Amino acid sequence: MSTPLLDIRKLTTCFSSPQGIAKAVDTVSLAFMQGETLAVVGESGCGKTVLALSILGLIPDPPGRVTEGSVLYRGQDLLDMAENELRTIRGNHISMIFQEPMTALNPVFRINDQIAEPLRLHQGYSKPEALEKAVSALELVGIPNPAKIARAYPHELSGGMRQRVMIAMAFACNPDILIADEPTTALDVTIQSQIIDLMNDLKERMNGSLMLITHDLGVVARMAQRVAVMYSGKIVELSTSQSLYAKPLHPYTQGLLASVPTMGDKTDLTPIPGIVPSIFDRPEGCSFHPRCPHAHAKCSIIQPPLMEAEPGRHVRCWLYE
Amino acid sequence: MGLKSDTVRAVDGINLTVNKGETLGLVGESGCGKSTLAKCIMGLESTTSGEILFQGRRLSEWKEKDLRRQIQMIFQDPYSSLNPRQKIRSIIREGLDIHSIGTPAERKEKADRLLTLVGLRPEHGARYPHEFSGGQRQRIAVARTLALDPQLIVCDEPVSALDVSVQAQVLSLLKNLQKQLDLTYVFISHDLSVISHISDRVAVMYLGRLMELAPSESMFASPKHPYTEALLSAVLPPDPTAESKRIPLTGDLPSPMNPPTGCPFHPRCPKAFDQCANARPPLRELSSGTHVACWLYQ
Numbered sequence: 077m078s079t080p081l082l083d084i085r086k087l088t089t090c091f092s093s094p095q096g097i098a099k100a101v102d103t104v105s106l107a108f109m110q111g112e113t114l115a116v117v118g119e120s121g122c123g124k125t126v127l128a129l130s131i132l133g134l135i136p137d138p139p140g141r142v143t144e145g146s147v148l149y150r151g152q153d154l155l156d157m158a159e160n161e162l163r164t165i166r167g168n169h170i171s172m173i174f175q176e177p178m179t180a181l182n183p184v185f186r187i188n189d190q191i192a193e194p195l196r197l198h199q200g201y202s203k204p205e206a207l208e209k210a211v212s213a214l215e216l217v218g219i220p221n222p223a224k225i226a227r228a229y230p231h232e233l234s235g236g237m238r239q240r241v242m243i244a245m246a247f248a249c250n251p252d253i254l255i256a257d258e259p260t261t262a263l264d265v266t267i268q269s270q271i272i273d274l275m276n277d278l279k280e281r282m283n284g285s286l287m288l289i290t291h292d293l294g295v296v297a298r299m300a301q302r303v304a305v306m307y308s309g310k311i312v313e314l315s316t317s318q319s320l321y322a323k324p325l326h327p328y329t330q331g332l333l334a335s336v337p338t339m340g341d342k343t344d345l346t347p348i349p350g351i352v353p354s355i356f357d358r359p360e361g362c363s364f365h366p367r368c369p370h371a372h373a374k375c376s377i378i379q380p381p382l383m384e385a386e387p388g389r390h391v392r393c394w395l396y397e
Numbered sequence: 398m399g400l401k402s403d404t405v406r407a408v409d410g411i412n413l414t415v416n417k418g419e420t421l422g423l424v425g426e427s428g429c430g431k432s433t434l435a436k437c438i439m440g441l442e443s444t445t446s447g448e449i450l451f452q453g454r455r456l457s458e459w460k461e462k463d464l465r466r467q468i469q470m471i472f473q474d475p476y477s478s479l480n481p482r483q484k485i486r487s488i489i490r491e492g493l494d495i496h497s498i499g500t501p502a503e504r505k506e507k508a509d510r511l512l513t514l515v516g517l518r519p520e521h522g523a524r525y526p527h528e529f530s531g532g533q534r535q536r537i538a539v540a541r542t543l544a545l546d547p548q549l550i551v552c553d554e555p556v557s558a559l560d561v562s563v564q565a566q567v568l569s570l571l572k573n574l575q576k577q578l579d580l581t582y583v584f585i586s587h588d589l590s591v592i593s594h595i596s597d598r599v600a601v602m603y604l605g606r607l608m609e610l611a612p613s614e615s616m617f618a619s620p621k622h623p624y625t626e627a628l629l630s631a632v633l634p635p636d637p638t639a640e641s642k643r644i645p646l647t648g649d650l651p652s653p654m655n656p657p658t659g660c661p662f663h664p665r666c667p668k669a670f671d672q673c674a675n676a677r678p679p680l681r682e683l684s685s686g687t688h689v690a691c692w693l694y695q
Contacts, residue, residue, distance in 0.1 A: 234650070270645070338594075340617040
């Protein structure tokens with residue numbers, strides 16, 4: 077068993093608010109291997125974005141804080157690093173693509189300047205060298221007329237083009253890990269497919285690893301080898317993508333897959349009853365039990381740990397005790 | 398239809414009928430004109446030419462008050478479509494108040510009934526929108542829409558902003574209500590899986606024009622227009638073993654300010670030939686109910 081590239085251990089991130097302390101990420105452990113695409117799947121408020129931001133030390137403090145755990149990258153704990161040391165990692169060894177390409181690009185700088193920035197900062201290129209490399213980066217991500225687009229401003233580009241630019245920026249320094257937060261959500265269907273193929277292709281070529289954060293089960297199926305399902309701040313299921321879709325174990329995962337309409341199929345969907353609990357008012361025991369068709373007495377009293385239900389498959393559910 | 402001078406033809410020469418009790422799905426990508434078409438149906442956008450008939454009469458011949466009672470709309474964003482300063486009951490009964498339908502007591506009773514109908518509770522009527530989740534707000538929007546007993550409901554991306562499990566709840570609600578109340582829907586979405594699930598017939602739009610119009614089942618089983626084929630092939634099923642049969646489309650969607658000549662899809666079409674750049678193919682009926690605008694079928 078090789079050492080994980082990124083080893084997240086018992087990570088807990090809390091936010092203080094007038095209504096109390098919100099545990100956005102609750103004791104999450106995840107080992108992320110070289111060369112793999114791991115998807116972190118969940119719906120709004122499950123903690124997946126906060127997880128990503130916690131890894132890179134991007135949680136605003138106040139009101140947020142990582143209160144427990146470690147994030148080991150090549151043996152070093154990122155949470156222990158000073159800001160100037162973290163800066164040498166971000167954009168260089170570990171890159172991130174944020175949701176909404178429109179707001180993630182700086183509207184007052186040209187595209188080439190924005191791609192050049194990490195190159196100059198982390199790899200010591202001179203300005204002319206970095207601007208030239210920026211054009212190659214645009215070519216790499218399939219942008220037509222790269223020299224012309226390099227001199228454009230973000231508002232002059234379409235959503236799909238901007239996302240390609242974000243990817244170009246993220247890959248510019250050949251990072252080990254790319255964290256992509258909903259990289260295709262804001263895009264049209266035909267453009268989405270192009271971007272997914274692009275990301276898969278670049279990841280292969282650079283032998284990198286990809287942490288894909290999304291709620292879109294179709295995108296996950298197309299991209300990920302392993303999947304971690306999150307609910308109420310915790311991982312509730314962790315398995316290979318194939319087994320997850322073929323036979324989901326956690327009742328929440330089952331409910332989720334049963335909620336997705338499939339093209340050409342008009343049979344009624346079976347929605348999960350109820351709604352996600354408020355972060356301030358999580359149920360006792362298993363957070364999912366009020367909505368679970370299989371809940372029994374124990375579920376409302378004791379929170380289940382993550383258990384190995386089958387070789388390589390972990391579930392947080394008393395059904396698999 | 399479109400805007401004046403320096404024209405963008407947001408919606409260009411659409412001929413469409415919607416039958417009572419059916420769900421017509423309207424699908425297309427950014428800039429295809431589906432939202433503009435929805436607004437024209439609602440009378441929120443004026444048309445430049447052509448006409449929209451509701452129950453056989455032109456929209457312009459209807460009294461606005463009567464029309465508003467017959468055609469209602471559900472919007473995409475549940476966070477901006479409800480007045481944050483109004484209590485839920487007031488939001489739902491507002492239409493009844495405006496049209497002075499029934500006594501105040503009857504209006505309150507109707508609002509309570511509607512809340513129950515959409516899966517909430519009468520006591521929720523005393524709360525404010527911010528106290529509810531996205532899915533619940535969308536249910537409130539549905540309740541509001543039903544207050545005036547409309548015939549036609551235009552649903553503009555009603556589930557796009559919702560999580561998957563919540564989407565399923567709202568879609569089920571809409572389907573059940575349609576059966577119960579004999580409603581007619583024009584359902585707009587960019588999500589083909591959702592469209593296939595809820596629509597009886599589907600209209601595919603591209604750059605303001607209708608590319609294909611067909612019954613839902615036959616369109617998804619056997620799409621005719623190359624754009625429809627490409628669109629369907631791009632949908633990702635939640636199944637890692639599914640083979641990718643994606644038909645790649647090169648380039649981006651052209652700007653509606655500068656549409657291509659002839660068939661608007663020809664620059665990206667894998668099956669385009671000479672004719673396609675020269676002349677615009679008319680919408681032609683192939684077999685019962687299936688219409689395509691493509692030179693391959695002329």
